[in-house]
Amino acid sequence: MAKSNLQLCQQPEWPDSIASNVEPQSAEADTRISADLLQPACESGLHIRNLSVRYQGAGQHSDTLALSQINLHIAKGEFVVAVGASGCGKTTLLNVIAGFTQASAGTLSLNGAAIDSASANRGVVFQKHALMPWLSVLDNVALGLRLRGLGKKQRHAIGHEKLEQVGLKDFAHASIWQLSGGMQQRVGIARALASDPDVLLLDEPLGALDAFTRESIQELLLRIWQETRKTIFFITHDVEEALFLASRLIVMSPRPGRIVQDQTLPFSQAYLQSDNARAIKSSAPFIEWRERVLGWVAPSVHAP
Numbered sequence: 489m490a491k492s493n494l495q496l497c498q499q500p501e502w503p504d505s506i507a508s509n510v511e512p513q514s515a516e517a518d519t520r521i522s523a524d525l526l527q528p529a530c531e532s533g534l535h536i537r538n539l540s541v542r543y544q545g546a547g548q549h550s551d552t553l554a555l556s557q558i559n560l561h562i563a564k565g566e567f568v569v570a571v572g573a574s575g576c577g578k579t580t581l582l583n584v585i586a587g588f589t590q591a592s593a594g595t596l597s598l599n600g601a602a603i604d605s606a607s608a609n610r611g612v613v614f615q616k617h618a619l620m621p622w623l624s625v626l627d628n629v630a631l632g633l634r635l636r637g638l639g640k641k642q643r644h645a646i647g648h649e650k651l652e653q654v655g656l657k658d659f660a661h662a663s664i665w666q667l668s669g670g671m672q673q674r675v676g677i678a679r680a681l682a683s684d685p686d687v688l689l690l691d692e693p694l695g696a697l698d699a700f701t702r703e704s705i706q707e708l709l710l711r712i713w714q715e716t717r718k719t720i721f722f723i724t725h726d727v728e729e730a731l732f733l734a735s736r737l738i739v740m741s742p743r744p745g746r747i748v749q750d751q752t753l754p755f756s757q758a759y760l761q762s763d764n765a766r767a768i769k770s771s772a773p774f775i776e777w778r779e780r781v782l783g784w785v786a787p788s789v790h791a792p
């Protein structure tokens with residue numbers, strides 16, 4: 489049995505000392521999934537049971553089984569990253585959790601309440617930030633609060649607090665077009681946090697950013713996770729990003745989309761203890777994991 493994250497990361501000599509401990513759990517034999525099936529529906533966290541999503545083909549096109557028999561329990565406070573080749577159903581899974589896409593079969597619940605539509609208890613950050621260019625940065629962050637009827641004073645107080653959390657406290661009254669791509673993505677994160685959701689859902693939020701900006705927002709996300717203890721579900725194509733951020737990594741495979749690996753990882757906790765992303769990403773255990781996960785994501789092009 490693998491040691492817990494905490495045990496791994498309390499060792500003083502990061503990164504070398506964890507090298508011998510960071511082994512994958514047995515593939516596919518995910519005890520959390522089988523235990524989850526025995527739990528009552530009112531249990532806390534996000535529960536996905538026997539989820540399938542089929543898109544109906546238009547005209548001559550046949551149906552696509554985008555997700556098949558997904559079983560997943562995400563406990564409160566986990567940072568779960570889903571990685572997988574294009575078309576394996578990552579966005580579909582996130583959209584079903586968000587309530588944007590309906591399940592064809594199976595059930596989803598958050599803290600015991602069925603998920604069947606979008607709700608403020610699930611905040612979404614998209615790859616394209618979807619900010620309103622005619623609103624100031626502050627009003628973009630507070631937009632959801634306005635739609636929920638909060639007064640200006642209260643929503644601006646929350647907006648300022650969230651902008652400070654993402655490192656943009658001096659940009660509250662700027663226009664969106666005055667911000668770089670990375671800053672706009674920070675606004676998107678602040679906006680999602682403003683509604684104080686139980687779960688943050690992030691759909692390739694850093695995909696369009698340069699490497700330096702990308703890494704700085706990865707670090708920001710981990711600090712926000714540490715401060716807020718929010719449950720996070722994050723999808724990416726990028727294996728290094730997945731390894732760095734995830735407290736738990738799920739690897740998906742296409743045709744039909746399904747979960748083929750479910751692994752607990754130590755690197756996010758190690759970053760929060762060491763504050764040294766470069767040392768972690770260049771460490772031997774990280775590189776071993778990168779090669780292992782690349783082999784799972786693209787076995788035909790990446791020999792073990």
Ligand SMILES: Nc1ncnc2c1ncn2[C@@H]1O[C@H](COP(=O)(O)OP(=O)(O)OP(=O)(O)O)[C@@H](O)[C@H]1O
Nearest residue numbers: 543544552554572573574575576577578579580581
């Ligand atoms: N609205 C839709 N109608 C029909 N088929 C769809 C629709 N959305 C997705 N699909 C199909 O479902 C499968 C899963 O798509 P999805 O976008 O969820 O995968 P993904 O892993 O997020 O891909 P990518 O990484 O390229 O974004 C693909 O075969 C895709 O073509």
